[in-house]
Amino acid sequence: MRSVVPILTVLLAIVILWYAAAVPMNIRTALTQAERDGAIVAPATRVERRDANAIGLALRNPSHIPATLDQERARLPTPHRVFSELWNTTVMKKITSKRSLVFHAWITLSATLLGFAIGAVLGIALAVGIVHNRAMDMSVMPWAIASQTIPILAIAPMIIVVLNSVGIQGLLPKAMISAYLSFFPVVVGMVKGLRSPDAMQLDQLRTYNASRTATFFKLRLPASVPYLFTSLKIGAAAALIGAIVGELPTGAVRGLGARLLAGSYYGQTEQIWSALFAAAFVAAGLVGIIGLFQRITMNQMGFNR
Amino acid sequence: MNRVISAQSLDLTFKTNDGPVHALKDVTLDIHKGEFVSFIGPSGCGKTTFLRCIAALEDPTGGTLSVNGMTPDEARRARAYGYVFQAAGLYPWRTIAGNIKLPLEIMGFSKSEQAERVERVLDLVELTGFGKKFPWQLSGGMQQRASIARALAFDADILLMDEPFGALDEIVRDHLNEQLLSLWARTEKTIAFVTHSIPEAVYLSTKIVVMSPRPGRITDVIESSLPRDRPLDIRDSTEFIDIAHRVREGLRAGHGDDV
Structure with missing residues (x-):
């Protein structure tokens, strides 16, 4: 099984890229949610954030990055959330169910x-x-x-x-x-x-x-x-x-x-x-x-x- | 001796974009039953084309050609000859026995007859016991022997061979030449054999046809004086060297100023 190592290497690279991409993709929603919950975010208003660069937003609010990785209905759901969905809709459901x-x-x-x-x-x-x-x-x-x-x-x-x-x-x-x-x-x-x-x-x-x-x-x-x-x-x-x-x-x-x-x-x-x-x-x-x-x-x- | 193959002023002209190419011009030759005839000459001299005409794989544009008293195409349909190509051309998905059975299946021999014939021809080419092997398990020389066995399987009286050993090294070639002679002696077939090699032509043949290109024609026909029983060391005899010399002279004469 010489092919396992290269395949796993590529897979690992994809997963890392995926998580990295999820941060800027989901940061706006995460910051909006945090603002609603009373946390301090920069910039403070939604309108200002709308025009800001997504990567810049993530860098200015590093404490809110974890929230981007575990978000409901995220723009880009992270791998572990996709796979828990996969798990829930395959193994955990009867195969005759319409949700399976x-x-x-x-x-x-x-x-x-x-x-x-x-x-x-x-x-x-x-x-x-x-x-x-x-x-x-x-x-x-x-x-x-x-x-x-x-x-x-x-x-x-x-x-x-x-x-x-x-x-x-x-x-x-x-x-x-x-x-x-x-x-x-x-x-x-x-x-x-x-x-x-x-x-x-x-x-x-x-x-x-x-x-x-x-x-x-x-x-x-x-x-x-x-x-x-x-x-x-x-x-x-x-x-x-x-x-x-x-x-x-x-x-x-x-x-x-x-x-x-x-x-x-x-x-x-x-x-x-x-x-x-x-x-x-x-x-x-x-x-x-x-x-x-x-x-x-x-x-x-x-x-x- | 009765004539098996007879060509009378045979012409074959290919039309190409650069104008007509005279592959064969005014070729007249008789091959008698039981003869071993070699065709030798540089590339483009028409030796392979002549063999393909006999096999009805090419159509002459002039002259007459008869094989076993028939037209070449009638002879082909009567399965009058076995043809051995430059490459063994064995089917990789068939065993050696399966490859030899190929013409027999096509010609509608019964299963028991097929098996019997496969054993017999494998014996003839000294490949007894290799029937169940696949082609890739055999050396190049053995593959070419299997392809000769395939051409022998349906008992055609004529064997046409187009540089069958051209791709093999000299040691293997010597061995196969020796085997081919003993096979010829045992089966009494008429063999037409195309080659590039002067020693091969002289060693094998009862008649050597020297050809030259542009247009493809016969420049010399040499009846060999060597005995039919030929050990490999006959190649050191003065008689052998004399014939080889005459072949070389014929080739040189045919070449003209080209070389």
Whole structure:
């Protein structure tokens, strides 16, 4: 486990930066509260403090710095408060509760998995078509690239509304947005993988008078496996983003996207941050599971020397 | 002796942006059954291109070429030849046995027949017992032997070899040359062999075809007077040195003022 030390070093640096940033971010609120409680702060009035530099304020009122690190509804909640929120909404709640982050994460994850499955299958199918059909090569690839230049935030509400008008609600519209984001890396990776055999390998199969089907299953498909796994990892992370974005425009009440939205409506910054972390953990989990499958498959196929 | 490969004033011109390139010009050559023919010459002389024409991997632009009495493409579809490339080109995801089975699977041999043939050709290239290994577990020389076994597996009468030992060091190369000769003696195949090396060409061949570039053409065809049974030290005999000298002269003549 040589990677543990560098990872922990980076983590420590992030935590230190985070606490350091919380001081100027939260100092105004802390000073206002202290003033209300009768403490002496400098400058004395709120109007003067509003125009003052935040770091300067912190330096002039060092005794109020501790209050910035442990504030309710802080602008930037500190790590320990975010993680106590995470702890309270995961381990301490029943997972069937609507206040449980596990419950919300599962709602988002189920849309992610469905969308990822659709996107992966679609991506692989398109890649096979692109490699074997010149017309598809010329026509599909530019559209696939163009599809990714459209801001997902713009198209997501339309997908939701259109599907809703034909009576499709819930999981599927979100999964469609996930699929929309995740098929692209799969297409690109898979096309590259299916084309990875060199001229010599293709000539060799020609000397065996191999059919296109045989060439595909014996050479192209196995050769594409390393590329496929790499693009699946990117696709899985993109699918999660798609599912979260899909929850935003509808004002959904369930899912990580709903938690982000509700948190920002009600100024529950800790809720926002804990939903962000939950999303990150889910994404890391997905990528990790695909990585595990990759290692097992690659070892069995003898790719790893 | 019956002709296996017959080329009559064969031409091949590639069109490039810098104008046409005459890869082969007026190449006429017969290869008879059981011969070991080497093609030698500098790069660009068309020796590999000629081999690829025989294999129907390139289309000649003029002249006639027949392989086993058929057109090259018919011969390819009849699986008349095995082709060994410069690189072993083994699939990393298949074992050695799995790699040798590749052409057999494509050609639709039964499972039991496949297993039997794999054992037989592994034996021929002296790799008995290595079937379950993966390519990366083998040295470069062993990998190239496995690729020869793969080309032998489906019993084609003709073996086309394109600098198969070019990437190997001299000691390994000597050993493989010796093995190739004994394999040739046992299987009575017709072998066309492309090489850069004069000693390799002289040691292996019954007929040496010297070629030169721009345009790619045959400058000399040398029938070797060496006996079929050739120990490695035959390379010190005066006969061997005489043939090698003639090959070198042919190469120099073909080069003209280029060098």
